[in-house]
Amino acid sequence: MKIIGLSDPEVEASLRNAGIGMSVAEARSIAEVLGRDPTLTELFCYDAMWSEHCSYKSSRATLKEFLPTDGPNVVMGPVEDSGIVAIDERWCVVISHESHNHPSQILPNEGAATGIGGIVRDVNCMGATVIATADPLRFGNPYGSKASKVRWVAEGVVDGIWQYGNALGVPNMGGDIVFNDSFDDNCLVNVVSIGIVQRDQIIRSRAPPLAGERGYDVILIGKPTDASGLGGVTFASEALREEDEETNRGAVQIPDPFLKNVLFKANADLFSLTREEGIEIGFKDLGGGGFTCATSEMGSAGGFGMEINLDDMHKADDFPAEVLSIAETQERFLIVSPPELREKILKIYNEDWDLPNVYEGARASVVGKINTGDRFTVSYKGEIVCDVPIQHLTQGIRYQREEKERIISLAEPEMPEPEDYNEVLLKILSSPNIASREHVYRYYDTEVMGNAVIRPGEADAGLIAPVRGEKFGVALAVDSNPFYGRISPYWGGATAVAEAMRNVAAIGAVPSTLTDCLNYGNPEKPEAFWEFREGVKGLAESCKKLYLKGYEDQQLPVPIVSGNVSFYNESPQGSVDPSPVVACVGIMKDFSKAITMELKAAGDKLFLIGPRFDELGGSEYYRTILGVTGANVPIVRFDLERNMIYAVIDAIEEGLLAAAHDISNGGLAASVAEMALTRPAKFGVELDLDNVQGSDNGMRTDKILFSESSGFVLEAKPGKEARLVELLKSYNLEPMLIGKVSNKRRIVMSRAGNAVADLELDGARNAWTTGLAEAMR
């Protein structure tokens, strides 16, 4: 394509006509490095590799500036498709976390399904067995002006997730759903996947040492390359406009869990082959940026060049070189391996697992060679269609974006106390953001693989026992509250980390690592970039000040080993609320010690830790009952938070607790109610609010009940109360005895001797279990 010698408007026009998203300056810089006009294929390859999605060109500097990514348990930080942390000397958890927002807004079913499909590939390609997924989802207001579109998106996304995950055979162990009108035109579909691998069996996504000298093969496996998902990364790196919906559909990939299921088993045979032969290979999935991204990054990471011949690629049709190079056809992987393994590898895929008969045109093909040069060279039909410096292509570019605080007007409401707390509580329990998630998670196969110990709905985090004969358990929880992010992007980030850690602590697991999927608006707008920077600072602050348990004396942070930045989550109507979505992996040495949140026995004492503060900004109570956002957002009091998390973990380890639940959305009232309403829902509670810290100095009852200040409600095992109090006090906590589990099937909350709320259990359960289904129907 001609660039040199043309004017800016002329270059701009030819780029746009060709469907290339890069700027004129970027195109000129490429021509300059090449010393000639780039070919069309080269421009498409650069466009994909230099997209925000692939290159993190706006975000990288900020991430590097703030986020802690290393620690004593880190086996691999955020350098490849997934991060890895150690469980013990032998076993490791592999984790990856991504967004699939734009595709899911346009084609919810396919978009969400390929989100799951992509994230499990990221984990599998490290040599790992994928053991779970999780799905933090954000949808628009199901009762707002765009309700029917919002519900269509929500239903399609959930369908896409279960259809893919269930067919693949990987359990969905956690997730959350938040409805909020900032997501009306731009849903968020974040996907998390974890896997397990032995430390000495990790496979890297790079051409191994000596691959160039020995002329290693580049082998493409899986589905035949087609034109699907063309320009997916570029599409992910622009704001959504309704008028582009039709053309954007072509950028959404096509999922196939069935082929993936077979590929995973073939991959397992590949991994055993390399172990048996004692030969290191490189292995990588094809995701954003397609074939070009996977090949060039593998070569570049090993410090080599490569020659690719697209004639040898198995393809669905006779597509042009630029399509074959960057289409995001799903269910593909790339191997870099020595020639002596070639026949064995081809046999695994083409004969043993019979890919060509499982899916038309699927197979393994040798498509190129690694060399000791520094070029990424692609030929097709007798022509060189791409010949560029490989490092230049993969290193991308960096931008220093401007930031400017977004000023919004915030105010605390002035209102009388509600007269009827029963009505308020029922309304909160049936709110789509508080109601039981059962309507959704019954679609998810949580049992496949037989590893589930604690499943969605039973506790604040899911827990799996992934290896028979080993006692350890892996816990997983996700969190982010967009309402807090709207008021303060900083505290939105900090509270997301704190809550995700509380969630895994509530079952007894020690937070081991975090991932972050940072969903923001257009970074070219200074306010959006400011929100992003604030969010990252908040995340980092919580990681650094809550410490990695076991290393608190050295004040080491909880590491973030994987993540993703998703900008351009906006439509002409505005950007989404700042949403730094966090996933937390927790490790339990003995999974049989884990506890759940449902009340266990009548007469058991209930303790609260975490004083109530007047910080109801963004709370369910303010929004659902009063219709306001408020100003006083919950903050993280780092020392208090850390002490609470550590104390709960220790109490569970010591066997003092029968149940635990963290306090978050809906405050103390919702947390206690959820403990009573969770299956089998046999018991009621009697709460005495007089003992809640805050009530003594006249805090209003509605603020006590609905403040979302961090905390835990703990059900002590009978006879263990004194020891529990002692343990909590050793962490400088002031345990508050707030009531007991009762045989009466009622939720009763009293203050100064009078019942302020008194709900019959079945009625409350009905409200709580129907709220989500009604919002999604």
Added chain:
Amino acid sequence: MKIAVMQFPGTNCEFETLVAVKTVGMDGELFRWNRSAGELSGFDGFVIPGGFSYQDRLRAGVIASKEPVMNALKEEAIKGKPIIGICNGFQILVESGLLPGSVNGSGKVDMALAQNVMVSQGKIVRRGYYCDWVNLRHDAPSKRCSASFIIERGALLKVPIAHGEGNLVTTTPGLIEKLNEESQVVFRYCDKNGRIINEFPFNVNGSTESIAAICNEQGNVLGMMPHPERAFFAWQLPAFDPRKQRPDEPGPGRRVFQSMKRYIEVNA
């Protein structure tokens, strides 16, 4: 005692099923669909695990039922060897005519596992895929069926289901009556006390007469929608089940695999 755990493209429960087979003391081996069907005669029993064989194309189980290995399994079934089909495995057995084993001995398909339709108080409250733990009542006498050989009539088992098509329906006149009379209805969905309540959530998928599992006339072939291999250890039980607190104990589903083993021993 060699058991083949069948593997079709799209099968996804073979690994935990293999663990179950081996843990009760049988030799288990994965048997991939493209292996020579003739090798199957060397096995003493067979499990067709759950999953989405051939992507549920056309209908769940129908394509796998046409594979050469299924013809070989029919021959093994005639010899009296035990075959257990779980979830998609049940669907494959029905589509291949191995279950219910035909009224007239013709080997034709007499029933189907249709889409789940959850009915409560006369209203459809939900359709399609559903994953939860359910209670099963063993409705056949012990020794009637290979896979419940050691289970007493009336015994209760808590196991999970996870399927979109488990609603057993038939248009063959008299078939359900015959299954009842011949004690071929092996498990039914029930409440925690063993009562059959023919509506959601107890009848979890709308299945005729709450049927969860049936066997053929001879009793050696069983198909069940619930997953006994996922209820194999007590720690796998849901949080509210008191047995969960005894993590080293076997789970309720283990008796299905122990039954298979006992059946093979008795018939050896």
